[in-house]
Amino acid sequence: MDVVTTIAEVRSATAAARAGGATVGFVLTMGYLHEGHVSLMAAARAECDLVAASIFVNPLQFGAGEDLDAYPRDLPRDLALAEAAGVDLVFAPSVEEMYPRPILTTVAVDDVTARFEGATRPTHFAGVATVVAKLFSIMGPGRTYFGEKDWQQVCVVRRMAADLSFPVEVVACPTRREPDGLARSSRNVYLSAEERAAAPVLHRALRHGAARIEAGERDPAAVEAAMAEVVATEPLVLLDYAAAVEADTLVSPARLEGEVRLLVAARVGTPRLLDNVGVTVPA
Ligand code: PAF
Secondary structure, eight states, X not given: OEEEOSHHHHXXXXXXXXXXXXXXXXXXXXXXXXXXXXXXHHHHHHHOSEEEEEEOOOGGGOOTTSXXXXXXXXXXXXXXXXXXXXXXXXXXXXXXXXXXXXXXXXXXOOSTTTSTHHHHSTXXXXXXXXXXXXXXXXXXXXXXXXXXXXXXXXXXXXXXXXHTTOOOEEEEEOOOBOTXXXXXXXXXXXXXXXXXXXXXXXXXXXXXXXXXXXXXXXXXXXXXXXXXXXXXXXXXXXXXXXXXXXXTTOOOOSSOOEEEEEEEEEEEXXXXXXXXXXXXXXX
């Protein structure tokens, strides 16, 4: 596995692979890899000739007072995990390499960013869309792999790639879970033992919402209230939102139909956790 830190080096490695006819598969990460990232790398390995991954904690997507400085980092461990997952090329740039001077050009994706995480973290998705667009432009992937756990991010990246005509297929891979249902996330390390025990209530709430839809409920407000009731059974968990929305646009429909996404976000002690599931509502 090659590890490079400059844009020039990684560009020349991916350009050479493309010139030789290879499909470049790309997994973007902020490091502190867990099973979720490894599953994205494995999916890329199964489908692409050259598997590239980036490890970069992107300051643009953290708001003032968020956990940028405290964000967990462990590059040697990340490199060992990436190599074991079959990654060929890791791009691990410094902040100075990515942003040598204050960035004046950013990518803003409207509408789909206005709700949910975008409402709580107003600058977050512009930071994500900007670094993802920059990394697509540097790496030139044919396929890129994102975790469904950050469903709104998947919607934002898909829309940005389509609107800006990046020739890349955005593949969404299933959320990896702990045996008790908690979605794997780098931020789970912040949970105390008590908070960790309470956190699976998010997944229980989603399962309950999905079961209500499967039992015939088509009113989004009723499904949302049912999910909120489950979250309220855990005193350590403070619900931010529980929503039943159209999967692609994240718009709240008058009646649930087609591809629906159930989303929850809650503070579990200090950490804020997200989770979601998809439900297909038969016509
Ligand atoms: O999901 C993440 O870890 C980040 O938002 C991403 C896509 C690597 C961009 O920094």
